[in-house]
Every structure is written in structure tokens, then in C-alpha cells.
Amino acid sequence: MTLTTARTSFPSPYDLHAPDAAEGWKALYPYNLVFQDNLKDVENDKFWFCDSQHWPNVFKPFETIGVEFAVKCLGQYNTRHYLIPPANGIEFRIHNGYCYMSPVAVAPEDIAARVAPFTERAGHYFANWDTLLEQWHGKVLGTIRDLESISFPALPDVVPLEDITSGRGLDPTFDLLASYDRLIQDCYRNWQYHFEFLNLGYVAYLDFFGFCQEVFPGIPDLAVAKMVQGVDSVLFRPDDELKKLAGLAVTLDLVGAFVPDAGADAILAALAATPRGDEWIAAWEAAKDPWFNFTSGNGFYASDEYWIDNLSLPMGYVVDYVERAARGEELRRPVADLITERDRITGEYAELLDPAVREAFEGKLGLARQVYPYVEDHNFYIEHWTMGVFWRKARELSHMLFDAGFWNRPDDMFYLTREEVRQALFDLSTGWGVGAKAIGPSYWPQEIERRRAIVEALESERPQPVLNTPPAVITEPFTVMLYGITTEQVARWLGADEEDGDGIRGMAASPGVVEGLARVITGADQLHDIQQGEILVAPVTAPSWGPIFGKISAIVTDIGGMMSHAAIVCREYGLPAVTGTGSASTRITTGMRLRVDGANGTVTILDGE
Amino acid sequence: MTAYTFAFDSTDEPLHDRLGGKCTSLVKMTAAGSPVPPGFAVTTLAFDAVLGAGLRAHIAEQLAGLDTQDTVDVARRAAVIRTLIMEQQVPDDVRHATIASYEALMATCGGEVAVAVRSSATAEDLPDASFAGQQDTYLWVTGLTDVLHKIRECWASLYTDRAISYRAANDISDDGLSMAVGVQKMVNARTSGVAMTIDPSNGDRSKIVVDASWGLGELVVSGEVTPDNFVIDKVMLSVVRRTISDKAEELVVDGVAGLLRRTVDAERRTTPCLSDDELAAVARLAKAAERYYGSPQDIEWALDADLPAGANVVLLQSRPETVWSQRAATPAAAPGFGIDSIARSLLAQIGTR
Numbered sequence: 001m002t003l004t005t006a007r008t009s010f011p012s013p014y015d016l017h018a019p020d021a022a023e024g025w026k027a028l029y030p031y032n033l034v035f036q037d038n039l040k041d042v043e044n045d046k047f048w049f050c051d052s053q054h055w056p057n058v059f060k061p062f063e064t065i066g067v068e069f070a071v072k073c074l075g076q077y078n079t080r081h082y083l084i085p086p087a088n089g090i091e092f093r094i095h096n097g098y099c100y101m102s103p104v105a106v107a108p109e110d111i112a113a114r115v116a117p118f119t120e121r122a123g124h125y126f127a128n129w130d131t132l133l134e135q136w137h138g139k140v141l142g143t144i145r146d147l148e149s150i151s152f153p154a155l156p157d158v159v160p161l162e163d164i165t166s167g168r169g170l171d172p173t174f175d176l177l178a179s180y181d182r183l184i185q186d187c188y189r190n191w192q193y194h195f196e197f198l199n200l201g202y203v204a205y206l207d208f209f210g211f212c213q214e215v216f217p218g219i220p221d222l223a224v225a226k227m228v229q230g231v232d233s234v235l236f237r238p239d240d241e242l243k244k245l246a247g248l249a250v251t252l253d254l255v256g257a258f259v260p261d262a263g264a265d266a267i268l269a270a271l272a273a274t275p276r277g278d279e280w281i282a283a284w285e286a287a288k289d290p291w292f293n294f295t296s297g298n299g300f301y302a303s304d305e306y307w308i309d310n311l312s313l314p315m316g317y318v319v320d321y322v323e324r325a326a327r328g329e330e331l332r333r334p335v336a337d338l339i340t341e342r343d344r345i346t347g348e349y350a351e352l353l354d355p356a357v358r359e360a361f362e363g364k365l366g367l368a369r370q371v372y373p374y375v376e377d378h379n380f381y382i383e384h385w386t387m388g389v390f391w392r393k394a395r396e397l398s399h400m401l402f403d404a405g406f407w408n409r410p411d412d413m414f415y416l417t418r419e420e421v422r423q424a425l426f427d428l429s430t431g432w433g434v435g436a437k438a439i440g441p442s443y444w445p446q447e448i449e450r451r452r453a454i455v456e457a458l459e460s461e462r463p464q465p466v467l468n469t470p471p472a473v474i475t476e477p478f479t480v481m482l483y484g485i486t487t488e489q490v491a492r493w494l495g496a497d498e499e500d501g502d503g504i505r506g507m508a509a510s511p512g513v514v515e516g517l518a519r520v521i522t523g524a525d526q527l528h529d530i531q532q533g534e535i536l537v538a539p540v541t542a543p544s545w546g547p548i549f550g551k552i553s554a555i556v557t558d559i560g561g562m563m564s565h566a567a568i569v570c571r572e573y574g575l576p577a578v579t580g581t582g583s584a585s586t587r588i589t590t591g592m593r594l595r596v597d598g599a600n601g602t603v604t605i606l607d608g609e
Numbered sequence: 610m611t612a613y614t615f616a617f618d619s620t621d622e623p624l625h626d627r628l629g630g631k632c633t634s635l636v637k638m639t640a641a642g643s644p645v646p647p648g649f650a651v652t653t654l655a656f657d658a659v660l661g662a663g664l665r666a667h668i669a670e671q672l673a674g675l676d677t678q679d680t681v682d683v684a685r686r687a688a689v690i691r692t693l694i695m696e697q698q699v700p701d702d703v704r705h706a707t708i709a710s711y712e713a714l715m716a717t718c719g720g721e722v723a724v725a726v727r728s729s730a731t732a733e734d735l736p737d738a739s740f741a742g743q744q745d746t747y748l749w750v751t752g753l754t755d756v757l758h759k760i761r762e763c764w765a766s767l768y769t770d771r772a773i774s775y776r777a778a779n780d781i782s783d784d785g786l787s788m789a790v791g792v793q794k795m796v797n798a799r800t801s802g803v804a805m806t807i808d809p810s811n812g813d814r815s816k817i818v819v820d821a822s823w824g825l826g827e828l829v830v831s832g833e834v835t836p837d838n839f840v841i842d843k844v845m846l847s848v849v850r851r852t853i854s855d856k857a858e859e860l861v862v863d864g865v866a867g868l869l870r871r872t873v874d875a876e877r878r879t880t881p882c883l884s885d886d887e888l889a890a891v892a893r894l895a896k897a898a899e900r901y902y903g904s905p906q907d908i909e910w911a912l913d914a915d916l917p918a919g920a921n922v923v924l925l926q927s928r929p930e931t932v933w934s935q936r937a938a939t940p941a942a943a944p945g946f947g948i949d950s951i952a953r954s955l956l957a958q959i960g961t962r
Binding site: 084085086111115118119122123126127203204206207210211215216217218219220222223345348349352356357359360363364367508599600 | 814815840845943945955
């Protein structure tokens with residue numbers, strides 16, 4: 001590949017305008033989240049990358065809560081809790097409806113002073129990891145239970161008599177606003193907890209990773225990932241539960257009840273009428289809590305579907321598994337093989353080292369392995385379970401306001417920012433309190449239509465991956481490990497305009513070579529199109545797509561580093577994967593014949609069809 | 610019965626002073642399951658029987674009073690000795706054993722095939738082959754008559770000018786001087802080369818370094834062609850670095866004519882001469898040799914065009930790597946682990962990623 005023109009930077013957000021039909025889009029989002037005109041010079045000095053891994057779609061105004069809570073809390077642990085010496089947090093903005101990030105470095109003269117507090121604070125967590133983590137589980141589950149207790153009933157015609165006789169002196173709108181504040185605060189609380197361990201987990205991983213690069217120059221990233229990664233994460237329990245249920249169906253001789261596309265209700269009814277079907281139903285019910293708190297999305301969008309709210313989703317996967325189990329197919333992940341391979345790799349590298357160096361290798365590896373489970377497991381508790389409850393309650397509120405005439409469609413609340421929702425609640429409360437009509441029903445419906453059109457217009461264009469000039473060095477651990485933004489990745493973007501022939505490069509995320517037909521997917525709703533043996537190509541994947549991993553032969557994604565969920569999941573499923581290709585999902589079309597080499601990070605289009 | 614020959618796939622214990630370094634290694638690697646082309650050794654006992662007491666005495670006479678500074682005289686005496694060896698009658702039992710082994714080898718190969726005939730010395734007796742001045746490897750030898758002739762030539766190479774001078778200068782006595790000769794099926798090499806299970810540029814033991822070019826490996830070993838170079842991670846068998854060179858010439862097997870040295874066509878000159886799968890197979894071969902011997906190895910290998918893809922890599926030689934393996938390991942300072950070392954490595958990351 002020859003570069004005819006070498007690019008050194010990318011467009012400025014100030015020069016990248018939204019489609020005409022999206023005019024006025026900036027007003028949809030909080031003022032601090034958009035690029036301000038009077039800050040042009042400051043903002044143009046920074047390099048911004050689009051996080052289409054977590055936020056592949058345009059934000060509805062309410063949905064900024066996800067990026068605001070997540071990325072702000074990520075930053076605070078680097079900047080204010082543990083004082084990671086070379087790295088503060090990540091700034092974020094919304095541009096043309098998509099999310100852009102910029103890592104904040106620590107001024108060189110300030111770095112040395114952070115070492116001592118870092119040593120004390122991070123040292124405390126590393127030294128007491130297991131105890132603190134057990135405590136964490138209690139805190140997180142406590143918040144989830146509190147969230148589950150929230151409700152948004154419609155306002156009654158009169159204050160309940162018991163509130164009068166008890167001398168309460170407060171009305172139901174007081175409780176309504178308190179419930180809303182609790183909804184938002186509980187969400188904020190668990191996002192704070194989300195990062196309590198994650199940043200340190202990445203630090204320990206990067207420490208081991210850097211050490212390996214020193215003692216084994218040129219060691220493949222994949223080798224380090226395989227040495228550290230566990231083989232059983234809480235993230236795979238939901239899929240493993242479905243497989244167990246499928247096995248149970250075969251054992252109990254219930255295969256006939258599992259009719260494709262029948263839906264959960266019909267199948268459960270059929271089972272109730274079949275001998276021993278009730279045993280299966282009991283097992284199904286037991287699996288729901290907590291394992292059906294699982295989304296086929298990623299937890300950041302109000303429209304994400306959760307198994308527990310859409311039982312036909314998990315039931316559909318069970319039907320597929322039952323069919324395969326009945327054929328005698330092995331459903332379980334190759335856990336034993338993964339362990340054998342991990343031990344082989346670790347042992348062979350360790351053998352190459354002098355005893356003193358080997359001791360450090362084993363010490364650092366030991367810490368990385370101790371902290372690593374959190375890197376995967378937390379995702380289930382926060383993104384899946386917590387956000388599942390959060391969105392369910394939020395939809396409940398949206399429906400209550402819909403019933404009160406505030407908008408045209410039940411889920412339209414998400415076209416308001418969370419501050420506007422609070423204002424709308426007070427509008428509702430005022431109308432109720434004074435005995436007049438709230439203003440909302442005559443204000444919001446047309447405003448929401450205006451906003452809906454803007455969001456659709458923004459969605460008509462995919463985001464530019466990178467803005468402004470990339471730096472020589474990136475030190476913030478997440479930027480490197482999760483997003484895969486390395487110097488090499490930047491170079492790939494810079495060269496992306498040049499035709500690489502029929503070749504696409506990305507992270508060598510999970511080894512194996514396969515050839516097959518491409519299936520390009522841009523959302524979870526298209527998963528059912530996938531045919532056996534196809535190669536899944538997507539902007540980003542979600543761990544909850546696990547149940548279809550048994551059908552596909554490889555995965556290719558646009559964005560994601562070694563520690564992205566797609567990479568982690570593929571390694572544990574033994575599926576070849578190339579992540580972080582930049583634009584594979586737009587260069588490849590469904591039906592193209594591909595060759596994917598997961599150990600070398602290449603994807604070749606074999607024919608132009 | 611005296612063992613005048615020894616098949617590479619024999620299960621008997623190979624003795625270094627009967628088979629010499631090269632043949633001993635080939636027997637051991639065959640026993641270890643490596644893909645070694647079939648062949649046999651004509652042992653040192655055969656050489657001893659050929660020379661016999663009489664010829665040895667005659668050679669000693671020729672060498673008496675040798676002045677190594679008088680190169681003309683050394684050359685004259687060496688030529689006389691070599692002629693004596695070339696014309697010496699081979700005892701019947703040695704001859705019969707050699708012919709029987711040759712015919713058994715042809716049968717194994719499904720009919721008459723060309724062979725390579727190579728000296729296999731016990732190391733102390735000969736200087737490095739590159740100084741010999743006379744070939745100690747004969748490629749593409751066909752037919753019994755020619756094979757027997759080349760075996761004699763290998764025996765005679767013990768008495769090149771250089772070899773004689775070397776032994777004289779190093780006080781190596783001719784008493785008991787002997788040599789084995791290897792006879793091995795020729796490989797129809799599409800690609801060949803060498804591989805080391807240690808990076809020769811820096812002693813990094815986590816790497817396998819492969820040099821490869823088109824045709825037979827002789828041009829790579831002699832340095833007459835610039836080979837493709839691959840640095841491979843030994844554990845993952847993934848490519849860390851690859852350098853594809855302009856491979857201008859190749860030595861190939863050309864059916865009837867035997868060996869042919871020719872320029873490489875333009876397209877293939879800069880095409881990699883190994884696919885990634887083939888490269889991994891070479892790396893696995895080198896790794897197995899290292900594991901067998903328990904120390905870094907320097908191997909010669911080839912891709913045999915007559916074997917099926919996926920099973921076409923053969924091992925031609927394995928010998929110990931000598932440069933880095935013999936260096937006294939400098940004890941490394943203990944780097945430590947724990948929070949202080951983590952803090953240090955975080956600071957070191959600035960400017961390196």
C-alpha cells in the first residue's frame with residue numbers, strides 16, 4: 001500500500017456541518033455538551049475520536065445521561081480518586097448527534113507529585129481487592145433493589161385520606177418528584193460504582209502488558225490478552241443458562257413444544273399442558289432473576305430490549321439451542337481448550353525468562369488475573385441489570401405522562417433532556433395542584449415532532465471517526481485498551497482513504513482463519529437474518545449477542561480494542577475476530593465472500609460481489 | 610556383523626563417533642518424529658575398513674616431514690593421498706553393505722531417485738566446511754556407480770590441502786582419523802532456508818528467525834542470494850516482522866538435467882517465497898528441534914514440491930546455535946512487581962506508546 005498523500009490531521013468539528021434538515025440540533029442537548037463557537041481555538045487544539053462502540057446511534061436528548069454519567073465517572077477515578085500519574089479523564093462532546101471523546105493528559109510538571117498519592121490509594125485497592133469487591137457487590141445490588149422499588153403511579157384525584165389523618169402535610173407530587181430524583185440519583189450512584197475498580201483493572205493489565213513488551217519485544221497483543229483473560233465471566237451466565245434450559249428440554253423429552261417463531265407465551269402454554277413441562281417452566285422462572293436482566297443492545301439507549309421485558313427474545317434463542325441439542329451438537333463453549341491454551345502460552349513465555357525476571361512476570365500476571373474478572377463482570381451488573389431496571393422505570397414514567405396527554409407516543413419522553421423531564425413533572429404537578437390544565441399537552445407534542453425530525457436527519461449520516469490532529473502519545477488507559485486508540489490505529493485512520501486493495505486491517509482480537517459469506521448487521525433487530533456459517537460484520541457487537549455466536553464463523557467490527565467486549569467475548573467463544581477496522585461495515589456488503597485472519601488482524605474481500 | 614551402514618530410521622542407538630555430527634542428528638530427529646528425508650550413513654567403521662592398516666601406513670609416510678608453509682609440497686602430497694583413496698579397493702563386505710542400503714533406500718522412495726551425498730565428520734577433525742576448498746556435499750547424484758564414487762570423494766576430502774594443514778597446525782594426530790558419509794534422498798525443493806530458535810541479532814529467545822528463498826537452500830547458506838526474512842514469536846507462532854527481499858537467483862531440481870541455477874522471473878523475485886501456513890510449519894519444526902535438544906537450534910529446512918501441501922516441510926539439518934547459547938547469562942536485575950513498579954511503568958509509558 002502506498003500513500004499518495006499522507007494526512008496528518010482530520011476535519012475540525014467547526015467545519016463539519018449537519019444535514020440541513022437537522023438545523024437547530026445543538027439546542028437539543030445540554031449547553032456543555034456541544035462545541036461552543038467562542039471556544040473554537042481551544043477545542044480545535046484537541047483531538048476527538050468518535051465513540052461509536054458504545055454510542056453507535058444518534059442521541060435522543062434524554063439519552064445523554066448514559067454518556068454523561070459513564071464518561072464523567074470514568075474520569076473522576078483517574079483525576080480525583082486514584083490520581084493515575086500520567087492520565088486524567090476523557091472530555092466528551094456531542095457533534096451532529098454522535099459522541100466524541102478527547103483524553104485529558106496530566107501536565108508533565110504535575111506528574112511526579114501524583115506518584116505518592118497514587119501509590120497509597122491504588123495500592124490500598126490492589127492490596128484489599130477481594131474484600132472491597134465483595135462490598136461493591138452489596139452496594140450495587142442495594143442500588144438495584146432501590147431502583148426496583150420506584151414507581152410512577154398516575155396522580156390521584158385527591159390526596160389519600162390517610163395522609164390527612166396522619167398529618168403528613170405532603171402531596172403525591174412531592175413523592176413523584178422525589179421518585180424521579182431517586183431514579184436519576186440511583187443511576188448516577190451505580191455509574192460511580194461502575195468505575196471504582198475498572199480503571200485500576202486496566203492499570204494492572206497495562207502494567208503486565210508493558211512488562212511483556214519489554215521482555216518479549218514485539219509480543220502480539222493477543223498473547224497477553226490470552227494469558228490474562230479468564231474463561232468464565234458472569235457475562236456468559238445468561239447464555240449458559242439458556243443452553244442449560246435447552247439441554248433440560250431434551251432430557252425431559254419436551255423438544256416438540258419448542259416451535260420456531262411461536263413466541264414465549266405460546267411455548268409456555270404448550271409446556272404447561274405437557275407432562276414434566278412444569279419442571280422446565282420452573283427452571284425457566286428461576287433463571288430469570290438475575291440472568292434475564294440482559295440486553296441485546298448495550299444499555300445506553302431507551303430503545304434497548306431486555307430479555308426480561310421481551311421473553312420471546314431469550315425463548316427464541318432457546319428454540320435454536322433445543323434444535324441443535326436435539327441433533328447432538330455440543331453447545332458449551334470450549335472452556336477446557338481455552339484453559340489448556342492459556343496455560344501453554346503462559347508456561348512457554350515464563351520458561352524463556354531468567355529466574356529474577358520470571359518472578360516479576362508471575363507477580364504482575366497474578367495481579368492482572370486477580371483484577372481481570374471485574375473488567376468483564378461489572379458489565380453485567382451495571383450496563384445490563386442496572387440500566388435494564390432504569391429504562392423500565394423511565395418508560396413507566398413516560399407512559400404515565402403519555403396518559404396525561406403530554407405527548408403523542410408512549411415512549412416520547414426521551415425527546416426531552418432529563419432536566420426538561422423534571423420541569424415537565426413540575427408542570428404536571430402545578431396543573432394538578434392548582435386545578436388547571438398543565439401546559440405540557442399543548443407544548444410538547446409539536447416540539448417533540450420537531451425534535452424527532454432533527455434526530456432522523458442526523459441519523460441519515462454516519463459519523464466522521466476522528467476530528468482534528470492526533471497526538472504523538474496517548475497515555476489514558478481506557479483510550480488504549482478499550483477503544484483501541486493506539487498510535488497504530490491512528491495511522492490506519494490516516495491511511496484509510498487509500499485503497500488497501502481488497503484488504504482491511506484491524507486488531508488481531510481472536511485467532512483463527514475462516515472463509516465465508518459476510519452478513520452486515522447494524523442493529524440487534526437484524527440478528528435473525530444471520531445464516532449458519534456466515535461472518536458477522538457490524539459497527540459494534542454486544543455480549544448479549546452470545547446466543548448467535550454458535551451460528552457464525554467469525555466477527556469483524558468497526559471499532560474496539562483488545563479489551564472491547566467484542567474481543568473478550570470472541571476469545572471466550574473461540575471465534576476468530578478482527579476488531580477496530582474503522583469502516584469494515586461500510587466497505588463490506590452482505591453476501592461478499594471474505595477471508596478473516598484473527599491472529600493477524602486482516603480481512604480480505606475475496607470477490608467483488 | 611560390523612555395522613558399515615546405518616539407516617536414518619534405525620531404532621538402534623546412534624553413536625557420534627560412528628556416524629559423525631550430521632548423520633547422528635538426522636537419526637535422532639527421525640526418531641523424534643521430525644520429517645527427515647530418508648537415507649543412510651556409511652559409518653566410520655566402513656572408512657576404517659577401506660583404509661586398513663596398509664593404506665594408513667602409506668598415508669603416514671606421505672605426510673612424514675610435512676612443512677605446512679610449503680604450500681606447493683602440501684598440495685602435491687595431498688593429491689597423492691587423495692588418489693590413493695580414490696583407487697583403494699573397497700572390501701567386499703563394505704561394498705555389499707553399502708549397495709544393500711542404497712537399494713533399500715531406493716525401494717523406500719518407490720524407485721530410483723537422486724540423492725545428496727554429504728560428509729559427516731566428527732567435529733574436531735575438520736575445520737569449518739567453508740574452508741575445505743573442496744565440496745563435502747554432492748547434490749543430485751543418480752545411480753549406484755555415481756553414488757559410490759561420490760562417497761569416495763567425501764572420504765578423500767579428509768585430505769584436502771586445508772584439512773592437512775589445519776590438523777598439522779592444531780596438533781591433531783591422524784591416528785584414528787575417520788569419517789562417516791550420509792546418503793539422503795534429494796528434496797525437490799520449491800523453497801528452502803534456515804531457521805534459528807533465537808534471534809541472532811540480539812539473542813532474544815522468544816523468537817524464531819527464518820531466512821528463506823526459492824529452490825535449494827545452498828544459496829541461502831552460502832549467502833549468494835538475499836533471502837526473505839521472518840521474525841516469529843515462538844509461543845504464538847505469529848509473524849512479528851517480515852522483510853521480503855529481491856530473490857534474484859535459485860538453484861532448482863530440473864528433472865533430467867539435475868540441478869539448474871537460474872535467475873528468478875520478475876514476479877517471483879519480490880513475492881514471498883513462503884505462505885504464512887508454510888512459515889508456521891517451518892517454525893513448528895524449529896521449535897520441535899529445540900525442544901528435543903533442550904537448547905537453541907540452527908536448522909536447515911526445505912519445502913518439498915513432491916509432497917502434499919500441509920505436509921511438505923522437511924528437516925535437513927539441526928545443529929546447536931553457538932553464539933548466544935555459549936555466552937554467560939548476565940544475571941538480570943530483579944525488576945520487582947507491586948504498586949511501586951506499577952507506578953514506575955505508568956511513568957515509563959509516556960513517550961513509548
